[in-house]
Amino acid sequence: MFSHDSRFAAAVVTDHEQEQAFLYLWDLTTxxxxxILPLGFAFAESVAFHPTRPLLVAGGIHEMVVVDVNERRELKRLNDVHHYASNLDFSPDGQLLVSSADGRGFVLHDFETGGLLFSHSDDNDEQTSDAVFSPDGRFIAWAQGDGTVGLWGID
Known part of the structure; x- marks a missing residue:
């Protein structure tokens, strides 16, 4: 994943032997x-850069870590995550964070507080889809288990 200004690149890696996930952050100007930041949980799947601030979020099982990319330090943890965050996407203004739940739906969070605002699931464990914001931030799209795409309006 690249930052919006293309200065940084980031990836999450899971070391199965150590049962530890890591965040790798490259400054592409050097x-x-x-x-490398040990994330403190066993498995990580997703990383997303904040669209307007020098922050990123790395997601794992039941928690997410917010990192300041300029200062190279962890700012906070969002521990009230009730699923495995297989995909993360920010609204264009950075106020909302949507997290796909590994084929079981998606969850919408207030980014500042980490609070749960909305969740949806179709209870179909056989499919996985990323939940993403529309470019204008007015909708979330998520592919459903019946082969259709659901659109949820953001108020």
């Missing part, structure tokens, strides 16, 4: 090795 030749330095990546900064």
């Amino acid at each position: 030749d330095r090795h990546p900064w």
